[in-house]
Amino acid sequence: MNNDKIIQANADGSLKEQSPPTPEAITLFPFPDGTVLKYQERVPAVASQQTVVNFRGDMLAIAKDANCATMICDGVNILFASLTKKQEIENEILARSMKNATPIESPQLLTRNGLPARIILRDRNNPFYPVVALVKEHNEMESVVCLTAKGSYYADDTKAHDFDIAIPQ
Numbered sequence: 001m002n003n004d005k006i007i008q009a010n011a012d013g014s015l016k017e018q019s020p021p022t023p024e025a026i027t028l029f030p031f032p033d034g035t036v037l038k039y040q041e042r043v044p045a046v047a048s049q050q051t052v053v054n055f056r057g058d059m060l061a062i063a064k065d066a067n068c069a070t071m072i073c074d075g076v077n078i079l080f081a082s083l084t085k086k087q088e089i090e091n092e093i094l095a096r097s098m099k100n101a102t103p104i105e106s107p108q109l110l111t112r113n114g115l116p117a118r119i120i121l122r123d124r125n126n127p128f129y130p131v132v133a134l135v136k137e138h139n140e141m142e143s144v145v146c147l148t149a150k151g152s153y154y155a156d157d158t159k160a161h162d163f164d165i166a167i168p169q
Contacts (some may be wrong), residue, residue, distance in 0.1 A: 023027045030080070033072070035080075036076060036077055037060070037073040037077060038073060039051060039053070039066070048065045049063065049064060050066050052069055081124070109167075110165070110166050111163050112164040112165075112166065115136055116136045117134065118134045118147075119132070119165075119167065124146065126146070128148065128154070128155040130149055131144045131146060131147040131148065131167065133146075134145055135163055145163050147163070147164075147165060149167075150167040151164055151166055151167035152164050
């Protein structure tokens with residue numbers, strides 16, 4: 001955790017210490033062309049200023065000119081595209097490994113609420129939820145459930161959930 005403080009000098013010469021503001025998270029959704037940020041002329045028009053907006057039209061920043069706006073948008077759009085491609089590759093790798101995987105042979109497993117379950121894999125590349133299981137629900141359809149190594153639905157292993165499974169070691 002960052003413990004940096006902002007020191008504000010007041011007109012009377014006194015100093016005021018405060019914590020920096022907490023940044024807000026922004027969820028970015030792609031435009032039809034795949035970009036997540038665009039810029040447009042600031043309204044009302046102010047010199048050559050540009051407004052950086054997301055898909056919903058929310059104003060995220062004001063840039064001094066089109067060149068600055070282009071650099072901001074290009075940087076975020078390139079990052080978004082690379083993260084999207086990375087996720088696609090990871091999903092493809094996971095799909096291939098699951099296609100070739102055979103279910104782990106184990107005695108009949110049941111969830112905490114008594115539904116039949118089977119473990120598909122135990123080495124998913126996720127530090128919190130490495131176990132992937134299928135749980136047969138009351139409608140006879142199976143749902144994919146990701147669990148901790150101990151079989152808990154919640155990462156902290158302290159709360160109970162209906163899909164918890166006692167996993168044999």
